[in-house]
Structures are given as C-alpha cells and as structure tokens.
Amino acid sequence: MEAGLPAVQPVATPATERAAGLTGGGARRLRETAIRTLFTLSAVIAVLILVGIFGVLFVQARDAFTGVEGVAQSTITPEQRTLFTDAEFAALPLTPPAPPSLFGDFLGSTIWNPTGNTALYGVGAMVVSTLLVTLSALALAAPLGIAVAAWLAYVARPRAREIIKPVIEVLAAIPSVVIGFIGIVVLGPWIARVAGVNSGLTAANGALLLAVMALPTIVSITEDALTAVPRDYVQASLALGADRWQTLVRVVLPAASSGVIAALMLGMGRAIGETMTVLMACGNATAMPGSLFDPVRTLTATIAIELGETEVGSRHFHALFAVGLVLFCLTFAVNVVSDVYIHRSSRGRA
C-alpha cells in the first residue's frame, strides 16, 4: 500500500464531451445523462461521507455539554421517592451536577474520570500524552526515514532498490495489532530492564513502535520529493566542485524541504490516529505523564477502552464522541498543513 494519496493530474476529456452531443437517439442520450448523473452523485457521496463523519461526531459530542444526568433530590418524582429510605434520600445531592463546560471542564482540565462520584471530563492529559508519544515517534523516525529515502533516491543501485522497496511495503502492511503485540512481548520487557522501571508499557514503548510504523509513509513521500528535484540543480552543484554528499545535503535536501515536511506531517497524522499499538503498548494511565517512562493513555486509546463499557446515550458516551471530535480536528489540521506543503513543493517545480 502506498503511503499517502498522491494528487493526480486530470486528463481533460473534451472529446468525450463533444461526442455526447454528436451521437443521436433520444433513449441513448437519456441513458448517457442518467449514467453521468449516477457517477456525479457517487462523487458527491465522497464529500457527504466526510461531512457526515464530522456531523455525527458533532451531534453526538454536543450532548456531552447539555442536559441533566444523575440522580438528585430535585429529579426524583413522588412515585420514585418510595423506592428510597429517608437516609438514602437525604444523602442525594439537592440538584444534579451542571453539565461540563466545553472550555473549562473539557478542554481546560487534565483530569478524566467519568465514572467517579463527581464525573470529570478533562481531556488535557490525553492530548499531552498523544502529542508526547507522537512527537517522540517523529523525532526517532524522521532522521532514519530521511536517510533511507536519500539512499533510495541517490545512492542505491536498481537491484538494491528492488529488495528494499518490497520490504518497506511489508512493513506498511503489518497490522497495528501485531505491532502492539510486539510491544507487549518484546519491547516492553526490554524497556523495563534497560530503564529500570516496573513495567515497560510506557510512552517510550509506544513512541518506538509508532516510529517504526511511520517509516513507510516518511520514506516513500520523502523519496518522491527527492527524486523530483531537477537534475540541473545536481549538475550545477557538481560543476561548481561540490562532491555528491555536499550536493545531497546542501542542495537536494533543501530544494526538497517542502516535500520532506509534508512527509513528516503525514507520518505524524498517521501516528496521532493510531489506536491499537498505543492501546496495547502504553500502559493506559489517565494521569498527566511526567516523562517518557510513565504509562500514558492517548485520545485514541481512551475511546477504544471506554466506548464498549458506556451506556448508549449517557453523558460518558457522548463525551467519548467529543474526544473523537478533538482527534478528528487534530488530524484534520495536520493533514491540511501537509497538503499545503505538498502543493508548495509541486508548484515550486512547475
């Protein structure tokens, strides 16, 4: 599977347009129009799906911040009252807790405890954990990925490329749950021994695994960017007396920098959205992490762990959609930035 969707330049088809008018026959023309409409509609569906995903997340997430939930003296009807003893009734709060606020209690707080006596829905620690794991993974994967891409684009002989390209495809194909399994059985125990911590299921474990998983994306897009640098640049640099290493580091890489940044952002987008690996390898503690060797729970892992255990329609259920919305916005932003850089790199060359 190729990493990232390349922008494909369209083939203009004026001939097909003209022919549609030339061919006579009412029924035939009607059929053409119907078919054309059908295809257009199917393309519209692609847009509708993206809008629909946002819409479903938004509608479900909104209910986390409205309405009344929980038993309180004020919500109990006279019929229900008979089910409580006086002591039990007196122990209930007078009014149900106010719904969490979007900026104060959700985005602005770091404590996530929806099942506690006082339910708390702070998403801060999860966002920090997600960024900690993702940025660490990127810091590990970027040098290695760029190095391998540079080797593929400038050094490798065709035979060597034929070996390494399928290897990268195999890496891209390994399911994330298998990578997470490796994190549990190999990497976790190793980290525990090396770092001297009780359990190796930490942010560092997830970062190492995500770095491996981000490599195929980073390598393939960086390689495309490097090979797209005009040969004139290389020839000019060599003609001025630079050796090939200087040419690669000082001419080719800077010329391809937009593409390289796009590759890193795409790799980061993948890493932010990755679920099973971090769920299995990171230890899943909801507290704010102090270091890479603390267990952490990311946005994705929280949804994966808790959605199955919540009652459909409860505030907790809706709050998990709100977490999903944060995740959606985060990856959307990263992808848009990468898109901008991809366009910049292709326009600079046109």
Next chain:
Amino acid sequence: MSGGAAPTTRERFGFAALGVCAGLLVLLVVALVGYVVSGGWHVLSWQFLTQPPTNGMRDGGIWPAIFGTIVLMALTSLSATPLGVACAIYLVEYAREGWFVRLIRLSIRNLSGVPSVVYGLFGVGLFVNGLGFGPSLLASGLTLGLLTLPWTITASEEALRRVPRSYRDGALALGATPWEAIWTNVLPAALPGVLTGIILGLARAAGETAPILFTGVTFSRPDMPASLLDTYMALPYHLYILSTQHQDIVAVRPVAFATATVLLGLVLLVNGSAAIVRARVRARQLE
C-alpha cells in the same frame, strides 16, 4: 548522479551511513516478521486453522476468527468497490476542473487521513445505532468499506488514467457514446489496476481492529454467525484480547503468537497477490 570526479572520503562515509540506515530498516522488518512467525509456527496445524477454540481459548483452533475476518473482507470490498470505482470514473472520464472537483479531491484526501477509531465512532453513530443494524457483521463491513473507500478511489483513478487516450477516441470515432467507450474499452484495460487497489483494500480490512471494536466484533461466541446481523469473531480482535484481556495471559501466549502468525500470513498473502497482479500488468504493458 553518475560519473564525474572520484568519490571523496566524506562522500564515501556519508553514503555508507545512509546504506547502514537502509540495512537497519531491512533488518528491523525481518526481525519483526521472523519473531512473530518463529513464536507461532510450532502451534500451527490443520486443526488450529479449522477448529473452534476450546478450554477458554487455551486449546482448539481459531476457525471462527478466520471465518469472521474473511466475511468482513468480502463485505468491505462489496461496499467500497462500486462506489469507489464510480467515483474514480467520474473524476477521470467526466469531471472538468473547477471548484467542485477540487472539493471532491480535498474530501478524499482528508478521508484517507481520518483515524480508524473515528471511523469506528461514525459506524456506531450511523450503522449500529442510527440505522439500527446493531453490533453486526454488516455494520462492521460498511464501516470498513468507508475506511477503504479513499484508497479504492485513488487506485482506480490511477488505473483509469494509465489507459491511453486513443482507447477512448477510437470507440468515440466509431460512434460509441462516452459510457459505451468507458464500458467496452477503458474499464477492461483498467481492470487489473483497479483489482490491485481492491486487493490492497482487502488487506487493510483484514488487519484493522479499532473500527470493529464497537461495531460488532466479539471475543467468543458458541456458534458461527448465522446472518449479517450477527456478531462475529475476527483475527485482529482475537489477538488483542489474547494478549491483553485474557484471564490467563501466560497460558494463551502460544495461541496469541499463532494467531498473530495467521493474521500476518493472511495480510502478506493478500498484499503479495496484489503485487503479482501489478507485476503481470507491468510486464504485459511492456510487451
């Protein structure tokens, strides 16, 4: 970059370092795959592949999970292929550049970046609860279909663009309508490329876990799913449970290794067949 002056020392060391990085990557992948396979190989047997689990997953096989994953792959490609190919046909054969096409392309690119767990949430909101399918094969298959849609579109689009313009013009000159030209000339020529994209989507569907977590997968059921509205077992979820949630994780570790081996084998097999289709097409085009 060939010829010219003899390589400098700096160049030789620098390029050697890049080569070491590439070698490291190969070693890493070989180690990953080798470790899983060597841990699971000795548990694999005909019984393991064809029997249901017994004794709390400690013995028996994983057939229901294999079955669930295969049905899921079929549903995924059934739901993603018609829509994906139709969308690609529109983009290549009918669309004219403009804001509308830009909007569609932007949507497709962004869809490919939406995290898989978010597709899972969408599946819960729309298919499980909204349309009332409940947790089921159908809800999971449709969710995975949406997940693989952008990849199907992109692969089909590339395949259609590789068909030479003359294929269309020839049919049109003989009086065919645009659709007749597409149906008789363009699609047959693009079919192998489209097929490659579909197969790669299958591999992705087989390995995904997050989108099926809440849309219908279950750890254990006594019988096989009888209809598309039943819950089911699947290989990736089976591996997840065996390695994190089982009450006796140490005892089922060999089974977990073997499940990982089967899953990895299945995914690589499907990917490999896509590669073979692609290689055949390339070879034929060179003739």
